[in-house]
Each structure stands twice: as C-alpha cells, then as structure tokens.
Amino acid sequence: ADFATAMGDKAALTTLYLGSNKLESNADLATAMGDKAALTRLDLRNNPALGLPPEVVDDPLVGIIIRAIREIAAGTTTAAPELKVVLLGEGETGKTQLRHRLMGEQPDPKPRNEFEREAQRTRSFEWQQLPQECSKSGHSYQAVLNLFDFGGQRALMASHRFFLSHRRTIYLLVMPVTWSLEACRLEHWLKFVEDLWRQAAREAAARAFDSLSGSGGRGQTTFEDLIAEELERSPRPPICVVLTHCATPDRKRKLDLAKAKALCEKYQATLIDDYDSYEDSKITERVGKVREAIFGAARDPALATVWTEQYSKVGLERRERLKSALGFDTTGLRADPPVKTLTIDEYLREYCGLDPEETESGDPERLAAMDQLRLLRDLGVVHWLGERSELDPNDPLRTQILSPAWVRLPVYRVLWIAIAESQLLRQARLEEIIRCGEPMLDDDQGRAIVALMKACGLLFRVETRYGTFEYLVPDRLPDTDLTIKDDTSWLGPNGDGTFTERGYRLDMGFAPDFFMPRLIGELYSHHRCEALCRSSFTLHFDTAPGPVQVRLCLDQPNAVLRMGVSSKEASVLDDVRTRIHDTAKRILRPRRLGEFVDFEGKEAKKRKSANELSDPAALKKLVAALDER
Numbered sequence: 001a002d003f004a005t006a007m008g009d010k011a012a013l014t015t016l017y018l019g020s021n022k023l024e025s026n027a028d029l030a031t032a033m034g035d036k037a038a039l040t041r042l043d044l045r046n047n048p049a050l051g052l053p054p055e056v057v058d059d060p061l062v063g064i065i066i067r068a069i070r071e072i073a074a075g076t077t078t079a080a081p082e083l084k085v086v087l088l089g090e091g092e093t094g095k096t097q098l099r100h101r102l103m104g105e106q107p108d109p110k111p112r113n114e115f116e117r118e119a120q121r122t123r124s125f126e127w128q129q130l131p132q133e134c135s136k137s138g139h140s141y142q143a144v145l146n147l148f149d150f151g152g153q154r155a156l157m158a159s160h161r162f163f164l165s166h167r168r169t170i171y172l173l174v175m176p177v178t179w180s181l182e183a184c185r186l187e188h189w190l191k192f193v194e195d196l197w198r199q200a201a202r203e204a205a206a207r208a209f210d211s212l213s214g215s216g217g218r219g220q221t222t223f224e225d226l227i228a229e230e231l232e233r234s235p236r237p238p239i240c241v242v243l244t245h246c247a248t249p250d251r252k253r254k255l256d257l258a259k260a261k262a263l264c265e266k267y268q269a270t271l272i273d274d275y276d277s278y279e280d281s282k283i284t285e286r287v288g289k290v291r292e293a294i295f296g297a298a299r300d301p302a303l304a305t306v307w308t309e310q311y312s313k314v315g316l317e318r319r320e321r322l323k324s325a326l327g328f329d330t331t332g333l334r335a336d337p338p339v340k341t342l343t344i345d346e347y348l349r350e351y352c353g354l355d356p357e358e359t360e361s362g363d364p365e366r367l368a369a370m371d372q373l374r375l376l377r378d379l380g381v382v383h384w385l386g387e388r389s390e391l392d393p394n395d396p397l398r399t400q401i402l403s404p405a406w407v408r409l410p411v412y413r414v415l416w417i418a419i420a421e422s423q424l425l426r427q428a429r430l431e432e433i434i435r436c437g438e439p440m441l442d443d444d445q446g447r448a449i450v451a452l453m454k455a456c457g458l459l460f461r462v463e464t465r466y467g468t469f470e471y472l473v474p475d476r477l478p479d480t481d482l483t484i485k486d487d488t489s490w491l492g493p494n495g496d497g498t499f500t501e502r503g504y505r506l507d508m509g510f511a512p513d514f515f516m517p518r519l520i521g522e523l524y525s526h527h528r529c530e531a532l533c534r535s536s537f538t539l540h541f542d543t544a545p546g547p548v549q550v551r552l553c554l555d556q557p558n559a560v561l562r563m564g565v566s567s568k569e570a571s572v573l574d575d576v577r578t579r580i581h582d583t584a585k586r587i588l589r590p591r592r593l594g595e596f597v598d599f600e601g602k603e604a605k606k607r608k609s610a611n612e613l614s615d616p617a618a619l620k621k622l623v624a625a626l627d628e629r
Contacts, residue, residue, distance in 0.1 A: 020046040025072035051308040077310040081143035089174035091152035094244035099149045122151035124412035157513035166197040170297045190267040201230035238297035239269035247276040327405030336439040340406045410434040424470040460521040474517035511559040
C-alpha cells in the first residue's frame with residue numbers, strides 16, 4: 001500500500017529501476033503499475049518473490065511485465081516447476097541401470113557375453129518422467145522431473161549437445177570406480193557442463209553488446225562486463241557425480257577418490273560415492289541417496305526461479321497437450337508420435353489459439369506463446385532452431401518445430417551405420433539409412449531430417465573430385481590414429497636432412513567432443529582431407545606458391561590444437577593459420593580464442609644455434625661476449 005501511494009502521482013515516469021527491492025506480485029503493485037503508460041524501461045531484476053520468469057523480467061516491452069504482475073496478483077496463473085535431469089558419461093558406466101533404479105524398476109541382468117552387452121547399450125537417448133515429484137519448503141506445489149539417459153558412445157557426443165541446455169537442468173555424471181579418472185574423463189564432463197553455461201552467457205552477452213553498440217548506449221561497458229553480468233544472472237547448473245560399482249573390492253578399484261573429490265570441489269559438484277546397481281541388499285538406501293541428491297540440486301539457488309515462475313492455467317494445459325502429441329508422456333518416449341513436425345503458424349493456431357495472420361509479432365499473447373516454446377526447447381521436448389543466428393533469415397528451419405522423440409532414431413541411425421562403408425555417403429544411400437527404419441519416413445520427412453542434420457553440423461554436403469555431391473558424416477570417424485604427443489614431433493627432417501614444417505598451436509581452454517568432427521566437416525567441404533580420425537587428420541591447401549600439406553592434431557584433455565605446415569613461405573603460413581583459426585572460432589562461436597602461438601621443437605632450436613655459430617659475424621660477437629666475461 002505504501003508503494004502504491006508513493007507511485008500514485010508518478011504517471012509521467014518513463015524509466016523505473018526497482019531491482020533488489022523484495023517486491024511481491026500483489027494487488028498493491030498491480031494497482032501502482034496500472035497507470036504507467038509512459039514507462040519505456042522497467043527494471044525488476046533480483047526480485048524472486050515476484051514470481052516472474054527471467055525472460056519476462058528481461059522483456060523490453062514494459063506492458064508484458066505489467067500484465068504478468070496483474071495475472072499473478074489476480075490468481076489467473078500458477079507456478080508449475082518442471083526440471084530436466086540428464087544422465088551423462090562414457091559408454092557402459094551404468095547410466096541406464098541407474099535410470100531403472102531411479103524409476104523403481106529392476107536393472108537389466110548383467111551381460112554374460114559381448115552380444116548381450118551390445119544389446120543393452122543405449123543407442124540414442126531415453127526419456128522417462130520420474131514417479132517421485134520434488135517438493136520445496138515454503139511451496140505448496142511439486143516439481144516434475146524429466147529424466148534423459150544419453151548413450152555414452154563417442155560417436156554420439158556431437159548429437160547429444162542439441163538436446164542439452166544449461167537452463168532448468170540437473171546433470172548426473174556417472175563414473176564407475178573400476179575405471180581410472182582418465183578413462184572416466186571426469187574433468188572433461190565437468191568442463192563440458194560448465195562450458196554449456198559459459199557459452200550461453202557469451203551468446204547472451206554478444207547479443208546485448210551488439211544491441212548496445214547499435215543504439216550507441218554502450219558507454220564504458222565492455223564485452224567482459226556483460227559476460228560477468230550474465231553469469232551472475234544465470235548461475236551454473238547443479239551437477240551430481242555418481243560413482244557406480246561401489247560394491248567392488250578395494251583391490252579392483254582404479255578411481256582415485258581423493259582426486260575425484262578435489263575435482264568435484266573445483267567445479268562445485270556433489271559427489272555420491274556409495275552406489276551399486278547390482279547390490280540388492282542396500283539398494284533402497286543407496287538409490288535413496290541419489291534421489292535425495294537430485295532433490296537437493298532441484299532446490300539449488302541456480303534453479304530458484306523455476307519454483308516461482310508463473311504460467312496461465314490454459315497455457316499449462318496446452319503445454320501438456322503438445323508434449324503428449326510430440327511423443328513425451330509418463331510411459332516414456334513414443335518413436336512414432338502423433339505430431340512429428342509442425343510450423344510456427346501451426347503451433348500458434350492449434351496449441352495457442354492464436355491466428356498468426358492477425359496477431360502482430362509484438363502481441364502479448366504471441367510473445368507468451370513463443371516464451372512457452374523456448375521453455376519446451378530448454379526441457380528437451382522440442383527441436384527448434386528459429387533463433388540460431390548462423391541460419392539464413394529465410395531458412396525454412398527457422399519456422400519448423402520437430403519432435404526429438406521422432407528425430408532421434410533417424411539421426412542416430414546415420415551415426416550407427418557400419419564404419420566399413422565409405423567416408424562419403426551418396427544421396428540415395430543417406431536417404432535409405434534415414435527413411436528405411438522404424439518408423440518409416442516419407443520423402444518430405446526424410447528431407448527435413450537431412451536439413452536438420454546439415455544445420456547442426458552432423459552432415460556436410462561436399463562436391464567430390466568427380467563433380468558429384470555426396471555427404472560426409474564426421475561423427476562416424478574412428479576414434480584413434482597416430483597421435484602427435486609433443487610439439488617437437490611436428491618438426492621432422494626430409495631425406496636431405498632439412499626441416500620443412502613449421503608448427504603452431506591454439507589453446508582453446510576446453511575442447512568439446514564435437515570440435516574435431518565439425519572442423520573436419522567444415523574443411524572437407526573445401527579442401528582434400530586424408531587420414532581422418534577424431535584426433536588428427538591431414539589437410540591439403542592449394543596456395544599461390546603451390547600445394548601445401550597441413551597436419552592437425554587435437555590434444556583434447558589439454559584443449560590444444562596443434563598444426564604443422566609444410567612450407568616456410570610467410571604469406572602461406574599466415575593464410576593457413578588464418579583459415580584454421582577462423583574456422584575454429586566459427587565452430588566454437590562465440591568463444592573468444594587467442595591467436596595461434598608459434599612453437600619450435602628442440603631439434604629446431606639446436607639447428608638455429610648451429611646456424612648462428614656457422615655465421616662469422618655471430619661467432620665474432622660470441623667471442624667478444626666471452627672476452628668481456
């Protein structure tokens with residue numbers, strides 16, 4: 001009431017900053033905001049009791065914010081917390097068995113042979129809704145937890161990232177104690193989740209930076225300032241590390257528990273080190289610990305707004321109807337859902353009750369519908385690439401919504417085809433792989449899958465030396481090849497004893513699993529590539545002085561990309577470095593990469609010293625320096 005009185009004679013206000021004021025969405029606040037027609041800027045950040053979703057608080061249209069406050073105050077909306085729980089880790093670490101236990105189901109029996117082991121592997125991802133809903137003190141409603149179980153095979157990693165998000169997500173990293181930390185790649189997975197969070201902050205900061213620069217209102221604000229602000233506004237997602245096979249005798253354990261605890265502390269993850277899917281005598285207690293860790297993560301401050309966000313009751317009914325139509329219901333995923341694809345116009349008309357031709361882009365109802373679509377994307381219920389800046393403005397994918405429950409089978413089927421096949425796939429063979437499975441796809445659906453995979457960097461259409469167009473599937477590359485271990489091996493002698501290669505390195509900070517396949521795919525479209533694998537390959541550049549051979553090798557644990565160039569021409573070296581660096585930046589966009597750093601191996605340094613001593617002037621200078629001493 002005091003606030004309403006204070007604001008009563010402020011009808012001409014154009015800008016109002018009310019951040020961090022412990023405001024609540026009640027009748028007094030709704031009344032105070034009712035006549036502020038002149039407002040063009042309203043800042044209500046850091047007021048969690050308002051119950052406003054972050055996208056509403058950040059909305060540039062003040063009318064959207066005021067309307068949301070009125071709806072909450074009038075009781076026409078309700079909170080409906082919904083979270084995603086993601087199981088990640090290497091293959092055969094026990095993720096699926098943990099999912100069965102969390103669902104109250106019996107795990108698959110221990111495989112007796114390689115055939116049974118192969119049959120039990122998760123070849124894409126599985127989804128189930130946890131039967132136990134999560135409650136939080138001070139709230140009368142419970143959160144719905146959606147469990148995603150992703151296959152751990154290396155060839156699937158690049159595809160997984162299109163189903164993941166740092167928002168409203170809890171990550172469970174599954175690591176067996178019978179594996180070493182290096183085999184589990186614990187730090188890689190912790191960095192993977194952190195990178196999702198940091199990359200999202202960079203994207204948001206980049207958009208804000210461009211907007212401020214375009215309007216001339218940037219002032220002294222730097223890009224780094226905006227990143228720090230975004231990271232504070234959207235805290236990192238909670239992570240739980242579950243150690244499996246904990247009933248294993250100590251003599252068979254390989255995981256260094258002390259180092260695992262130190263890594264979890266470094267990345268602010270919770271460690272659960274007393275779990276075994278096959279130990280029935282204490283399974284209720286041990287599964288209970290994992291479940292409690294999930295519930296504790298759901299109450300993490302990073303997910304505070306999930307509990308207070310308000311949605312119209314009609315909107316919630318539409319959300320559930322759309323989820324079911326797309327193949328997500330409490331019984332699990334349906335591979336052949338009633339709705340496989342729909343356009344934005346169909347979504348607005350059939351699931352939001354709006355006429356797309358009569359509603360403007362800034363209409364409050366339409367904006368609310370698009371916010372709900374973003375929510376479903378974060379929950380992994382829809383595939384929608386409409387806000388991808390790298391897509392052409394007229395690309396049909398911007399207006400298409402696809403069901404992940406339906407998309408996953410043909411997409412992952414391409415990744416599972418026999419490696420014995422050619423590196424390049426003919427158009428007819430690709431269509432056969434995508435369409436000829438369960439469920440069957442028609443021509444239009446097959447083309448939609450191909451377009452999605454191309455947009456997401458899972459397929460690259462390339463012109464062969466024979467002038468035909470074929471497709472490269474970089475994620476089908478073998479895992480191993482001759483790996484260059486240190487910088488010195490880049491610099492090797494020719495037959496006459498001379499050295500012809502210069503070496504460079506790019507320190508990236510973190511190298512996602514998708515980086516090297518994507519790099520190969522992007523370069524393969526324009527250059528001849530040989531000896532392809534997930535860690536290294538050879539690239540041929542055509543330059544003005546002549547053909548140049550480039551060797552690239554990724555040291556993924558240390559996030560270092562090494563490059564050797566068979567030329568000493570300065571112009572050639574600069575051209576090659578620039579092309580590789582620009583391609584790497586495009587793949588990791590909007591990460592800001594440092595420039596390539598030159599390195600010289602020990603043998604090169606020895607040769608340089610010898611050359612200096614063979615020069616009479618250099619030798620005379622050295623003798624003079626020794627005489628002075």
